[in-house]
Amino acid sequence: MSARTRELFGLLPVSLLVCAGFAAVLVAQSQEVSDLTVTYGAVFLGLCVFGHLFIRARLPDADPYLYPLAALLAAFGLVMIYRIDTELAREQAQWFVIGLVLFCATIYLLPDHHVLERYRYTIAAVGIALLLLPRLPVIGEQVNGAFLAVKVGPIQFQPAEFAKLAIIVFLASYLRDTRDVLVRSRLKPLTPTATALLYGIPAALFVLVLLALDLRPVVAVLLGVFVLSLVTLIRERPSLKHFGPLLLIWGAAMLMLVFIRDLGSSLMFFGAFLALLYVATARLSIVGVGATLFLGGAAFLASTVGHVQSRIDTWLDPFDPVLYEAQGGSFQIAQSLFAQADGGLFGQGFGRALLELPGGGNIIPAAHTDLIYAVITDELGLFGAAGLILVYLLFVARGFKTALVASDGFSKLLATGLTAVFALQVFVIVGGVTKVIPLTGVTLPFVSYGGSSILANMVLLALLLIVSDHARRDRARGRSGGLV
Amino acid sequence: MNRQILHLFALTLVLFGVLIAFTSRWSVFEAESLGDNTLNRRGLLEQQQVPRGLILARDGRTVLAESVPEGSGDARIYTRRYPQGSVFGHPVGYSYITIGESGLERSRNDALTGDLDEFGTIFRELQDRTREGDDVVTALDPDAQRQAMELLGDRKGSIVALEPATGWVRVAASTPGYDPNTVDEPDVFEALNAPDNTERQLINRAVQTNYPPGSTFKVVTAAAALDTGKATPDSILDGSSPQEVSGVPLNNAGNVSYGPITLTTALTNSVNTVFAQLGEQVGTRTLVEYMERFGFYRDPQLDYPEDEMLASGVRNADQQLVTSGFDVGRVAIGQGGAEGQVQVTPLQMAEVAAAVANGGKLMQPRLTERVVAKDGRVEEDIEPAQQSQVVKPETAQQLTEMMASVVDEGTGTRAALSGVSVAGKTGTAEVDNGLANQVWFIGFAPVESPRYAIAVTLEDQPVGSSGGVDAAPLAAAVLQTLLEGS
Numbered sequence: 001m002s003a004r005t006r007e008l009f010g011l012l013p014v015s016l017l018v019c020a021g022f023a024a025v026l027v028a029q030s031q032e033v034s035d036l037t038v039t040y041g042a043v044f045l046g047l048c049v050f051g052h053l054f055i056r057a058r059l060p061d062a063d064p065y066l067y068p069l070a071a072l073l074a075a076f077g078l079v080m081i082y083r084i085d086t087e088l089a090r091e092q093a094q095w096f097v098i099g100l101v102l103f104c105a106t107i108y109l110l111p112d113h114h115v116l117e118r119y120r121y122t123i124a125a126v127g128i129a130l131l132l133l134p135r136l137p138v139i140g141e142q143v144n145g146a147f148l149a150v151k152v153g154p155i156q157f158q159p160a161e162f163a164k165l166a167i168i169v170f171l172a173s174y175l176r177d178t179r180d181v182l183v184r185s186r187l188k189p190l191t192p193t194a195t196a197l198l199y200g201i202p203a204a205l206f207v208l209v210l211l212a213l214d215l216r217p218v219v220a221v222l223l224g225v226f227v228l229s230l231v232t233l234i235r236e237r238p239s240l241k242h243f244g245p246l247l248l249i250w251g252a253a254m255l256m257l258v259f260i261r262d263l264g265s266s267l268m269f270f271g272a273f274l275a276l277l278y279v280a281t282a283r284l285s286i287v288g289v290g291a292t293l294f295l296g297g298a299a300f301l302a303s304t305v306g307h308v309q310s311r312i313d314t315w316l317d318p319f320d321p322v323l324y325e326a327q328g329g330s331f332q333i334a335q336s337l338f339a340q341a342d343g344g345l346f347g348q349g350f351g352r353a354l355l356e357l358p359g360g361g362n363i364i365p366a367a368h369t370d371l372i373y374a375v376i377t378d379e380l381g382l383f384g385a386a387g388l389i390l391v392y393l394l395f396v397a398r399g400f401k402t403a404l405v406a407s408d409g410f411s412k413l414l415a416t417g418l419t420a421v422f423a424l425q426v427f428v429i430v431g432g433v434t435k436v437i438p439l440t441g442v443t444l445p446f447v448s449y450g451g452s453s454i455l456a457n458m459v460l461l462a463l464l465l466i467v468s469d470h471a472r473r474d475r476a477r478g479r480s481g482g483l484v
Numbered sequence: 485m486n487r488q489i490l491h492l493f494a495l496t497l498v499l500f501g502v503l504i505a506f507t508s509r510w511s512v513f514e515a516e517s518l519g520d521n522t523l524n525r526r527g528l529l530e531q532q533q534v535p536r537g538l539i540l541a542r543d544g545r546t547v548l549a550e551s552v553p554e555g556s557g558d559a560r561i562y563t564r565r566y567p568q569g570s571v572f573g574h575p576v577g578y579s580y581i582t583i584g585e586s587g588l589e590r591s592r593n594d595a596l597t598g599d600l601d602e603f604g605t606i607f608r609e610l611q612d613r614t615r616e617g618d619d620v621v622t623a624l625d626p627d628a629q630r631q632a633m634e635l636l637g638d639r640k641g642s643i644v645a646l647e648p649a650t651g652w653v654r655v656a657a658s659t660p661g662y663d664p665n666t667v668d669e670p671d672v673f674e675a676l677n678a679p680d681n682t683e684r685q686l687i688n689r690a691v692q693t694n695y696p697p698g699s700t701f702k703v704v705t706a707a708a709a710l711d712t713g714k715a716t717p718d719s720i721l722d723g724s725s726p727q728e729v730s731g732v733p734l735n736n737a738g739n740v741s742y743g744p745i746t747l748t749t750a751l752t753n754s755v756n757t758v759f760a761q762l763g764e765q766v767g768t769r770t771l772v773e774y775m776e777r778f779g780f781y782r783d784p785q786l787d788y789p790e791d792e793m794l795a796s797g798v799r800n801a802d803q804q805l806v807t808s809g810f811d812v813g814r815v816a817i818g819q820g821g822a823e824g825q826v827q828v829t830p831l832q833m834a835e836v837a838a839a840v841a842n843g844g845k846l847m848q849p850r851l852t853e854r855v856v857a858k859d860g861r862v863e864e865d866i867e868p869a870q871q872s873q874v875v876k877p878e879t880a881q882q883l884t885e886m887m888a889s890v891v892d893e894g895t896g897t898r899a900a901l902s903g904v905s906v907a908g909k910t911g912t913a914e915v916d917n918g919l920a921n922q923v924w925f926i927g928f929a930p931v932e933s934p935r936y937a938i939a940v941t942l943e944d945q946p947v948g949s950s951g952g953v954d955a956a957p958l959a960a961a962v963l964q965t966l967l968e969g970s
Contacts, residue, residue, distance in 0.1 A: 389500050
C-alpha cells in the first residue's frame, strides 16, 4: 500500500469522529439529528480529501500519518467548539478553509525548503518584528496583562503564532552552519590536576555560597546545575565568537518576557531554542546553562513585573479566596480544575457538561480558547483527555521521525524545531490548564478556536510534510542503490 | 544528531506523561475534594437544573415536596415547593440554593437528585435517559401527622409514632413549626435564626431536643430489673414516702405513702420510692447497659442528617453524656442531680415503647419506605432492620401487662380507647425550678398485637399539669387515627 493510500485510510476515523461528534452534540442539545450532521461531516471530509489529493500531487513521498493526525485534531476541535458555540464553529470552519488554502500555497510555492536558508536573516528580522508588533501603539492589544495580539480594524491576530515559525527556520539554518564550530573541542584534554582545579574551585565556591546565604532549595539546585553546566562547558573551550548570537537570543527571550509579559510563549520559544541547541551540539552543558539562565531571569522578572508575579501566585494557591475574587486572579484556573473534577474517568458525554450559567454567560472563562482542554476533560473524562494527548504524541513522534529520516543538517534541525515548538505549545497550555505550570494564554494547536493559530499550524504542517517528502525520497533512492 | 532527537522524544514522552498524570489528579484522584470546595458552585448550579424527585407520604399520593420549573430552555431552573406547608416542615426539611438543605431533603439528597456513581451514569447515558431525581416515599401518615400538629397547636412539643415491627415513623410532629416555602427568604431566615428567638421553630423537637423524661423512664428501669431477674412484676417493694435516696429525702407524687406493694402496682401508680430502690438494686452499670440497648448514648439510627439529631442519655451539668458517677436512684425515675440528669428526645421514648411492643426487639427507625424512579420502578426498597434485642420476649410481655394496667386503672386512663386496649406510661417532670412541667405519655396499641407505638411530650406546661391529663389524650387521638386509617 502506498504512503498516500495509507493517508487516505487515515482519514476514515476522522470522518467517523466528525459525524459521531456532531450527532452526539445535537442529541445532547435535544435537537433532532438532521441531515445537518451529514452535511457538516461531508463538507469537512471533502476538504480533507482535497488536501490529501493536493499532497498526492505535490508531495507523493511525505509522511502518511501527519496529515490525518492533524485532521483528527481539527475535527475534534471543531466538534468541541460547535458544542460551546455554534457561531464560533462556523468561523472556525472558515478559518480551516483559509488555512487549507495557505497550506496548499506553501507547498506550491516552496518545492524545496532549503530555499529558506538563503533568507535566514530576513526571516529572523520578520520574526522579531512580529513579536514586537503587539507593543506598538494603536494596533497593539493587551489581553489579561500580556501583549499577544494585534488588532487592525475588525481583524485581531496573534503574531507570536507566526513568529514561532520564523524563529525556528532561522535557528535551524544558523545552527546548521555553526554547529561544527560550537561543538569542536579545540584543545587536547586537560591534565588531571587542571580538571580537579576546574571542578574543585567552583564547587568550593558553591558550597561557600550555600553556607553563607540561606537559599531556598529550588534556588540552590538551580545554582548548582548552573555552576556544573558552566564548568563542563568551559572545559570544552567553546568559541566565544559563535556563542555571541546565542547569548543574544537569550537576551531577546528575556526582553520578550519584559515586552510581551507572557511566560508561556517565552517558555515555548526558549524551550524550542534549547532543544535545537541540544540536537545541534549534543552538549547537555549548553542546555544546562541556558535553562538555568532562563529560569533565573524569569524568576527575577517575576518579582519585578506585577503581571507575571500574580500569575505565579494564582498558580501556587488558586483557592485563596482573595486571589479567587481578584481581577485576573485565580478564578480561571480554579474553574478549570472544577470542570476537570466534574469529568471523572469517562466524562459527562459530548454536550452534557455544565457550561452556561442560568443567568447567561459561561462558567468557564475562555472555554473555546485557553481552557478548551478543561471542557474536553469535563465532557470526555480522563480517558478522552488522555486520548487527545496521545494523538498529539503520535503527531510529535511522526515529526521527530521525519527529523530522524532527513539526510541533511538543515532538514533535521528544521523538522526537530517545528516538532519541538509544537510539542512545547501543547505542554504550555495543557500544563497551564492542569496546573503543572502557571496558566498562560497559548492556544491548543488545531483544537482551540483562533484564526492565527490555525493558519500558523497549517503552515507548520506544510513545512513538516515538505521536509518529510524530501527525506523519504532521498532515503528511498539511497536504498535502491543511488541509481538516480 | 539522531541520538539527541531520540532524547528529545523521550523528554516529550515524560512531559506528556506529566500532563496525563495531572489530568487524572484533578479528574479522578482529587475530584471529590474539588467537588466539595466551597468556591465550587457547579454542584449547586447543576442541582438547580435537575428536577429533584418528589417526597411523598406513605400513601404514595400526598405530595410533601415537589420541584416546579421557572424559565425555559437552557435558563430553566427548578425551585422547591411544599404543598403541606408547615405540617411536614420538620421531617421533610427544605432545599434551597441559598440556604442549603435540611431534613430528608438533605439525608436523601442523592436519591432526590438522581446522583449515581460513575458506572451508573454511563448506564444511564447508554439508555439515553436524561438525569432526573427519584421520588422518595416516606413512611409518614398524612392524616395522623396533620392531626398531631393540630393537637399540639400553639403549644411547644412533639409527637412521634412508630410501627414497632418495622421501625417506620408514621408521625414526626414538632411545634412550633415553620413554613418551608418561605424559609429561604432572607428576612424570614434571619428572624428564625436570631439568637433571641426563643421559639426556635427550625429545631426539630422530635429528634433534636433533650427533655427530662420524668416517670416514663421507669419503663427502662423496670425492663432492666425484670430482664436481669432482679425483680418480677409481683415482687413486693416498700412504697412509703418520703425515703432517703443518696442521703436526700425523695417523695412520691403528692407525698402519698403506699406501703408494701407489687412492682405492677408501683408502675400503675408511678411510685417514685419503689423505682428509686429498684434503680439502686439494678445498679449504674446494668442500667446504662439497658439504656444503650434501647438506643440511648448514640444518635438515633434514623435516616436523617446526623447533625440535626441529638443522642439521649444521662448528661452532666456541662451537657456531656456520662455513664457513671450519678445518682442512680433518681435517674431510675427519670430525674437526677448535678452529677447527671436523664435527657431524652421524643423519638427515643417512642423507641422505648416500640421495643416493648415488639417483643423486646428494637427496629431501626425509618422515615423512608422506598425510593421510586420516575418510570415507577422501585429503585431502592428500604428493608426494616433490627437495631438490638433489648430484652427477652418474656420480659417484654411482663412489661406490656404492667403498662396495660397503667392505662386500665392507673395514671394513664385518659389514653384509653373504646374497643382497643392501650398500654402506656405517663410522666411529669418538674422543670424551671418547679415553676413548669414537662409532661409525657408513651405507649402502644393494641396490647394484644401492637401496631403503633407513640411518644407525646409538651414543654413548659403550668404547675398542676400532668402527663396523664395533658399528654395521654393526645396519644389516644393519634393512635385512634392511625388504627382507623390502616
